[in-house]
Amino acid sequence: GEDVEQSLFLSVREGDSSVINCTYTDSSSTYLYWYKQEPGAGLQLLTYIFSNMDMKQDQRLTVLLNKKDKHLSLRIADTQTGDSAIYFCAESRDDKIIFGKGTRLHILP
Amino acid sequence: DAEITQSPRHKITETGRQVTLACHQTWNHNNMFWYRQDLGHGLRLIHYSYGVQDTNKGEVSDGYSVSRSNTEDLPLTLESAASSQTSVYFCASSDHTDTQYFGPGTRLTVL
Numbered sequence: 044g045e046d047v048e049q050s051l052f053l054s055v056r057e058g059d060s061s062v063i064n065c066t067y068t069d070s071s072s073t074y075l076y077w078y079k080q081e082p083g084a085g086l087q088l089l090t091y092i093f094s095n096m097d098m099k100q101d102q103r104l105t106v107l108l109n110k111k112d113k114h115l116s117l118r119i120a121d122t123q124t125g126d127s128a129i130y131f132c133a134e135s136r137d138d139k140i141i142f143g144k145g146t147r148l149h150i151l152p
Numbered sequence: 153d154a155e156i157t158q159s160p161r162h163k164i165t166e167t168g169r170q171v172t173l174a175c176h177q178t179w180n181h182n183n184m185f186w187y188r189q190d191l192g193h194g195l196r197l198i199h200y201s202y203g204v205q206d207t208n209k210g211e212v213s214d215g216y217s218v219s220r221s222n223t224e225d226l227p228l229t230l231e232s233a234a235s236s237q238t239s240v241y242f243c244a245s246s247d248h249t250d251t252q253y254f255g256p257g258t259r260l261t262v263l
Contacts, residue, residue, distance in 0.1 A: 074250055085242055085254035086195075131195070135250040138183070138202070144194035 047143035049132050054149045061119040063146045065132030068113065072134040075108060077117045080129045080145070089117070089130070124150050154179040158243050158255040166263055171230040173258050175243030181253075183246040184226040186210075186218060188239040189257075195242070201226055233262045 049065040067075065073094050078086040092099045092106045092115075099106045105118040119126055129145040156177040165171050177184065186198040187210075197210030199218040207218050215237060217229045230237055240259050244252040 076251065078254075083257075085256045086244075086252075088251055088253065091251055138250065139185070139197065139200065140246075140250060140252050142195045144192070 047132055047134055047141050049130075049143040049146050051144065052147050052149065054151055055122050056151045057122060057124060059122055061117075061122045061126065061148055063117045063119075063130050063132075063148065065115045065117075065143055066113055067115060067132070067134040067141075069134055069136045069141075070110065070113060072136055074135040075106075075115050076131075076133040076135075076140065077104075077106065077115075078131040078133060078142075080131065082128075086131060119148075122148075122150060126150060156243060156245055156253055156255045158241075158258050160258060161256065162259045162261075164261045164263065165233050167233060167235060169233050171233050171260065173228045173230075173241055173243075173260070175226045175228065175255060176224055177243075177245040177253075177255075178224065179245060179247070179253070180223055181245035181247055182223065183250075184220070185244045185246070185252065186216070186226065186228045187242045187244065188212065188237075189242060190239050198228065198241075199226075230260075233260075235262050238262045 055061040076091040077089040079089045080086045103120045107116045127150045131145045132143040133140045159174045182203045185200040187195045196212045201220040243255040246252045
């Protein structure tokens with residue numbers, strides 16, 4: 044299909060790691076992105092990975108890219124209440140960005 | 153600091169009225185985009201522009217129009233507002249990496 048797919052919900056206990064998964068469609072995508080949306084706000088770029096990379100780490104965030112399976116994941120270490128948000132996976136395609144429907148991350152106390 | 157702003161942040165209008173949502177960016181980005189966000193649909197692209205005088209239709213362009221007379225602004229016009237256009241609208245601009253930077257959104261209600 045042509046959609047970027049990700050699960051709609053994820054619940055994680057505070058302090059645990061969160062892993063949000065995504066499958067994309069275009070093997071020629073140059074960039075893959077993770078955006079975060081907090082309630083009542085716009086989308087904020089969290090991180091992006093160039094398609095020739097397998098992994099990118101930035102503090103508590105780790106992005107893994109499996110080009111063969113067109114699979115992208117975002118790992119948040121030591122999940123905190125401030126991480127509660129909707130996370131969007133996206134791929135670059137024809138000078139545009141195609142977004143998934145977003146994964147709502149819920150933090151359990 | 154460079155930024156992208158949208159106005160108004162909230163708007164209530166009546167069916168049939170013309171509505172214009174403003175988007176202004178100070179990054180000097182060539183590419184600008186309008187999306188609507190609805191439950192169950194995620195973000196859907198309405199219109200986009202790659203530069204002054206350039207406009208293109210996205211996947212849900214019916215009932216909407218844009219114009220690009222300068223680099224900084226891409227106003228979105230609803231010619232005759234319909235209840236189906238009640239949504240949250242986001243404007244974005246992108247740099248050379250295609251990374252998009254989003255405005256804070258406009259919540260539009262059409263009664």
